[in-house]
Amino acid sequence: MTSPGGGTGLDAGRTRKLIADVARSVIDAADELTALDAAIGDGDHGENMKRGFEAILADLDALSAMPAPELCRAIGAKLLSTVGGASGALYGSFFLALAKSLPVEPSRASAAAAFGDAVDAVRARGKSDFGEKTMLDVLIPVQRIFATGGDVVAIRQAARKAAEATIPILATRGRASFLGERSIGHMDPGARSSALMIDAICAQFGEE
Ligand code: ADP
Numbered sequence: 001m002t003s004p005g006g007g008t009g010l011d012a013g014r015t016r017k018l019i020a021d022v023a024r025s026v027i028d029a030a031d032e033l034t035a036l037d038a039a040i041g042d043g044d045h046g047e048n049m050k051r052g053f054e055a056i057l058a059d060l061d062a063l064s065a066m067p068a069p070e071l072c073r074a075i076g077a078k079l080l081s082t083v084g085g086a087s088g089a090l091y092g093s094f095f096l097a098l099a100k101s102l103p104v105e106p107s108r109a110s111a112a113a114a115f116g117d118a119v120d121a122v123r124a125r126g127k128s129d130f131g132e133k134t135m136l137d138v139l140i141p142v143q144r145i146f147a148t149g150g151d152v153v154a155i156r157q158a159a160r161k162a163a164e165a166t167i168p169i170l171a172t173r174g175r176a177s178f179l180g181e182r183s184i185g186h187m188d189p190g191a192r193s194s195a196l197m198i199d200a201i202c203a204q205f206g207e208e
């Protein structure tokens with residue numbers, strides 16, 4: 001893959017489509033994310049994420065022309081300043097850490113390593129780990145599959161299943177943990193938004 005425009009392994013046109021598709025998939029799911037958060041949180045996850053990704057769409061021209069690390073830094077900064085809530089800080093940390101580790105011309109191995117550093121940044125910021133009914137329940141298994149050579153089909157499937165797997169578990173981090181046993185039986189909103197973003201990214205990389 002060559003990258004005359006973006007440094008994402010995609011040209012500037014495909015980088016633009018990638019950013020736009022990820023943003024639209026989150027924006028289109030705002031009501032669903034809000035409903036999930038209304039069940040076990042405070043009902044703002046959809047609006048929070050929509051605000052962040054609308055800000056990203058508003059800057060699409062400039063973002064599409066950036067090399068991969070700069071693009072990730074700009075997305076992280078935007079999410080930090082616009083999303084709010086726990087997810088704004090956590091997704092912001094994710095993309096800022098990705099920006100630090102990602103080379104301008106990432107190989108699969110260096111992209112997987114950078115993704116691992118970004119997941120570690122969420123762990124550190126959230127003081128959280130796998131199995132606590134958060135976005136990490138999707139990000140961690142996806143990182144493992146990415147690092148061990150899984151293809152986009154396997155990654156998409158794993159992300160969807162991992163979000164669904166948060167339904168029967170008890171939340172021990174974030175707002176949902178305040179509900180105790182009543183958090184059982186609902187999908188975690190951040191796990192769902194992570195799965196949606198991963199799905200949209202994989203859809204783009206699957207189109208060769
Ligand atoms: P808030 O909880 O502040 O209202 P959001 O509703 O936007 O923020 O985001 C909630 C999501 O953030 C949760 O569904 C969960 O996935 C994620 N989250 C919250 N706290 C943590 C944490 N400590 N570690 C990892 N993820 C977390």
Ligand code: MG
Pocket residue numbers: 037041042043044045085175
């Ligand atoms: Mg919330």
